[in-house]
Amino acid sequence: EPPLLADSELSWRQGYLFLQRTFSLHTAHLRKDMENFFQLVKNIVPALTEKKHKGQDGRIGIVGGCQEYTGAPYFAAMSALKAGADLSYVFCAREAAPVIKSYSPELIVHPVLDSPNAVQEVKKWLPRLHALVVGPGLGRDDLLLKNVKGILEASKARDIPIVIDADGLWLIAQEPALIQGYQKAILTPNHMEFSRLWEAVVSSPVDSSDDHASVLRLSQALGNVTVVQKGEHDLISDGQQVVRCSQEGSSRRCGGQGDLLSGSLGLMAHWALLAGLEKTNGTSPLLVAAWGACSLTRQCNHQAFQKYGRSTTTTDMIAEIGAAFSKLFET
Numbered sequence: 154e155p156p157l158l159a160d161s162e163l164s165w166r167q168g169y170l171f172l173q174r175t176f177s178l179h180t181a182h183l184r185k186d187m188e189n190f191f192q193l194v195k196n197i198v199p200a201l202t203e204k205k206h207k208g209q210d211g212r213i214g215i216v217g218g219c220q221e222y223t224g225a226p227y228f229a230a231m232s233a234l235k236a237g238a239d240l241s242y243v244f245c246a247r248e249a250a251p252v253i254k255s256y257s258p259e260l261i262v263h264p265v266l267d268s269p270n271a272v273q274e275v276k277k278w279l280p281r282l283h284a285l286v287v288g289p290g291l292g293r294d295d296l297l298l299k300n301v302k303g304i305l306e307a308s309k310a311r312d313i314p315i316v317i318d319a320d321g322l323w324l325i326a327q328e329p330a331l332i333q334g335y336q337k338a339i340l341t342p343n344h345m346e347f348s349r350l351w352e353a354v355v356s357s358p359v360d361s362s363d364d365h366a367s368v369l370r371l372s373q374a375l376g377n378v379t380v381v382q383k384g385e386h387d388l389i390s391d392g393q394q395v396v397r398c399s400q401e402g403s404s405r406r407c408g409g410q411g412d413l414l415s416g417s418l419g420l421m422a423h424w425a426l427l428a429g430l431e432k433t434n435g436t437s438p439l440l441v442a443a444w445g446a447c448s449l450t451r452q453c454n455h456q457a458f459q460k461y462g463r464s465t466t467t468t469d470m471i472a473e474i475g476a477a478f479s480k481l482f483e484t
């Protein structure tokens with residue numbers, strides 16, 4: 154039947170053209186997104202001038218570091234400094250402090266996290282801190298987690314931006330109310346941490362075929378806190394929109410890359426909130442900060458991998474922060 158054949162051929166062609174157009178519109182849209190976000194991150198980066206005093210470009214606190222884990226808080230604190238913070242503090246368990254101090258003379262280390270008056274001790278420093286990163290190398294000891302709960306409450310009362318990562322996310326999965334609805338919170342779960350949070354706050358099973366919808370839903374379920382779902386592509390949502398960071402990284406997955414992300418994000422969250430909606434053209438400042446830190450981490454991974462291939466470690470990536478930052482964000 155010739156007419157029928159012609160019809161089906163026509164609809165096949167139309168379908169093909171439609172798909173082709175949609176696909177290229179979609180990639181054009183993504184490309185535009187990328188360009189926009191590069192510009193927005195550039196807008197929030199503070200200018201280097203001769204008029205500033207020490208501390209003005211960022212004083213960042215890391216809450217983490219215990220007997221088992223000393224690398225993670227070091228990576229996070231160092232990444233904040235290398236991305237441009239003026240001062241980086243670590244609040245850790247007593248035993249971890251000498252170890253972290255001996256990695257670097259550049260960090261200020263407070264061995265307070267397992268002391269009976271831990272919350273009081275950290276509270277004294279909160280007025281000086283611009284942002285807090287809670288969780289890298291924290292471990293899951295009950296006493297430490299109880300103290301961190303108190304630190305979270307005190308930081309929220311002061312309206313301090315808080316990045317929650319690693320074992321900080323373990324705590325949030327036990328008690329989501331701790332962060333529920335706090336508008337200056339950013340959560341940075343890896344694959345496993347995302348599933349734990351999902352199980353804690355969403356009753357239905359996770360739809361693995363639609364990552365965009367999942368990250369949006371998790372953010373909404375937590376009262377629109379910003380969520381960064383790390384993976385092959387990083388997906389970031391504030392409960393209203395989802396943006397994707399696909400900056401080229403590498404196939405090297407050594408431990409500690411997430412710490413580079415959370416440390417630099419603490420700093421960028423401060424910068425973005427300080428710059429405000431005017432500089433981000435109305436886009437949520439925390440979304441811009443998260444996109445910036447994800448791109449930076451992935452670019453560091455890319456550059457280090459070019460040099461060291463399979464032997465790339467997080468220390469190599471941290472050494473690339475300066476060059477990666479300039480390449481991506483310096484005008």
Ligand SMILES: NC(=O)C1=CN([C@@H]2O[C@H](COP(=O)(O)OP(=O)(O)OC[C@H]3O[C@@H](n4cnc5c(N)ncnc54)[C@H](O)[C@@H]3O)[C@@H](O)[C@H]2O)[C@@H](O)CC1
Pocket residue numbers: 221222223224225226288289290291292319320343344345346408409411412
């Ligand atoms: N040098 C250090 O001190 C380091 C310490 N770290 C600390 O180690 C503690 C535990 O962190 P973890 O990240 O291991 O947390 P989890 O205990 O939640 O474990 C995550 C596990 O999931 C697995 N995984 C990751 N992606 C996956 C995927 N797509 N599919 C299936 N499995 C996947 C990983 O192999 C990992 O063992 C934290 O305190 C963290 O900060 C890490 O940051 C790494 C570096």
Ligand SMILES: Nc1ncnc2c1ncn2[C@@H]1O[C@H](COP(=O)(O)OP(=O)(O)OP(=O)(O)O)[C@@H](O)[C@H]1O
Pocket residue numbers: 319342343344383384385386387402403404406407408409410411412413414447450451
């Ligand atoms: N498959 C992947 N391809 C490219 N980049 C990835 C991939 N998976 C993760 N990343 C990047 O690596 C960084 C850290 O993510 P990852 O999932 O390794 O975190 P993590 O497990 O918390 O790390 P850590 O060992 O520090 O705890 C993120 O910036 C993410 O973009």
Ligand SMILES: [Mg+2]
Pocket residue numbers: 318319343411412
């Ligand atoms: Mg991690």
